[in-house]
Amino acid sequence: MKKNCIYILVITVLLTACDSFLDIKPYDRTIPESTDDFSALVHNICNEMDQGSGDAGLAIGEYGETVLLEADADNMATNLTGGTDRLRTYIGVDLSARQNLYGNLYELIRNCNIILGEYENGRDTREGQDIVGFAYAMRGVCYYQLLRMFCAPPLADDAQLGVPIVTEFDMEAKPVRSTMQETIDQTERDLKTALDCNIQNEMYRFSNDVIHGYLARLYHWCGRWSEARREAQLVVKNHPLLSGDDYVKMMQTQYGISGNKLLVSNRLSEYQLGISAASTELTERPLSADFATLFKEGTNDIRRKDNLFFNRKRKNRKLIFSGMRSAEMALIAMECAYHLNMPDSALAELNDFRHHRILTDDYAYTMTTLPEVDTQTLVKQDAMGKPLTPLIQAILRERRKELYLENGDRWFELKRNGRPEWWVAVNGKKFWTRKYMFTWPLKLDDIRLQPGLIQNPGYEETF
Amino acid sequence: MKKLVYIAVAAMAVMMTTACKNVDDEPALNQGYDTTFRVPDAEPMTAEDSAVVAAQQAEYELNAK
Numbered sequence: 001m002k003k004n005c006i007y008i009l010v011i012t013v014l015l016t017a018c019d020s021f022l023d024i025k026p027y028d029r030t031i032p033e034s035t036d037d038f039s040a041l042v043h044n045i046c047n048e049m050d051q052g053s054g055d056a057g058l059a060i061g062e063y064g065e066t067v068l069l070e071a072d073a074d075n076m077a078t079n080l081t082g083g084t085d086r087l088r089t090y091i092g093v094d095l096s097a098r099q100n101l102y103g104n105l106y107e108l109i110r111n112c113n114i115i116l117g118e119y120e121n122g123r124d125t126r127e128g129q130d131i132v133g134f135a136y137a138m139r140g141v142c143y144y145q146l147l148r149m150f151c152a153p154p155l156a157d158d159a160q161l162g163v164p165i166v167t168e169f170d171m172e173a174k175p176v177r178s179t180m181q182e183t184i185d186q187t188e189r190d191l192k193t194a195l196d197c198n199i200q201n202e203m204y205r206f207s208n209d210v211i212h213g214y215l216a217r218l219y220h221w222c223g224r225w226s227e228a229r230r231e232a233q234l235v236v237k238n239h240p241l242l243s244g245d246d247y248v249k250m251m252q253t254q255y256g257i258s259g260n261k262l263l264v265s266n267r268l269s270e271y272q273l274g275i276s277a278a279s280t281e282l283t284e285r286p287l288s289a290d291f292a293t294l295f296k297e298g299t300n301d302i303r304r305k306d307n308l309f310f311n312r313k314r315k316n317r318k319l320i321f322s323g324m325r326s327a328e329m330a331l332i333a334m335e336c337a338y339h340l341n342m343p344d345s346a347l348a349e350l351n352d353f354r355h356h357r358i359l360t361d362d363y364a365y366t367m368t369t370l371p372e373v374d375t376q377t378l379v380k381q382d383a384m385g386k387p388l389t390p391l392i393q394a395i396l397r398e399r400r401k402e403l404y405l406e407n408g409d410r411w412f413e414l415k416r417n418g419r420p421e422w423w424v425a426v427n428g429k430k431f432w433t434r435k436y437m438f439t440w441p442l443k444l445d446d447i448r449l450q451p452g453l454i455q456n457p458g459y460e461e462t463f
Numbered sequence: 464m465k466k467l468v469y470i471a472v473a474a475m476a477v478m479m480t481t482a483c484k485n486v487d488d489e490p491a492l493n494q495g496y497d498t499t500f501r502v503p504d505a506e507p508m509t510a511e512d513s514a515v516v517a518a519q520q521a522e523y524e525l526n527a528k
Contacts (some may be wrong), residue, residue, distance in 0.1 A: 430506040431505050432503060
């Protein structure tokens, strides 16, 4: 009898263990409840921004990504090294990895949705409003990045599809792509709601000026010139352009907020090893003649003086930057003036910008002394699809110079201004950057699991 | 009989502490699926292409070295 009992006991244990084996996974997370819980979640995201790692690091831009995109664009002369350096040869090498960014951004959106959907007790306190404002701002930034990376340029003929909009924490939801306009509206709504929260705590990174800066970037990307100009001018007013030693000091400060920088990724010096390695790789590939010769004033341009940006051998000396500084806003404002048919304002602002960079008195252009349009350069049209004029070319060139090695700006400028195609030579072969490569692929897993989710053109063949 | 009980208890203890260690594990989502996009093959360079690269290198040697 005892023996039978033991057999029954053993069999019972064997058959009843892990009865939840086939249950839905708990996703290994618990939903936060208190203000402290949500604050901890936000601090975790901020920590990623500081480290330039994880989902948040990618959302605001991190140094590794900045270097990769700089290598993909045309500021560097890949043909001179023929692929013998350690930088990426062209975007095609890494297109498949781009889909991971898509997943990263949606993971961050999910965390923001948890905050926005689940946070109740304490939401109306000052700290609560900072937390909620942060979540709106961060989600807005994610949609802005998704818009730039995974959608066609909004002013292009093929611009129709946006990205899936997810505004609630629902792990089982399978949304399809929204329209381009719906994605733009969602981004704008999130950023404006964040502004309404009026974030006060500096620890939460998204000050009102930073959010205005992101709105300026969004409107600029979408060709909403009037609104972009208004937002950009507001930021510049609060963070005027720097010149002389102040500018040099800011550009030589790697970590933390300095000068008129508003937002900085990788802001802690403890992560200098990775940045230092990336900087070393950058020096292995010279800058292209096309880019280097834009600095026509030579060392009378403060960006060339004492090799601030690059040396005589066209090797990089500029510090990598991911974040936001007000020079970008000034450049946005002057380009908007041009598209709003305000050429005199655009020229005056361009000259004011050059006054802060050129050390001699001959910095100012007139409409008649603007350099002629260079027909040999890659960009041949502006964001509206119109042929370049001397004025818009001068503005775009100034942006190209100033924002070199910042946020992958040149890559996105190429995308915004016509998506030109070009090739690089590696081991006796030509590798083409094609028009479709400017719009990256949605994650294959999502395409497979979400019926109706449309992949971007050019990514039909997989293996 | 007692020996059998000890063995059974020991066996159960082992089962209870080690079974289903990876209860949350599932097959990787991409297992058996494609994960990579095909990009156009590189093209062979023509003499004209090589001349373009040579000119760029010559310009660099002349002006930047």
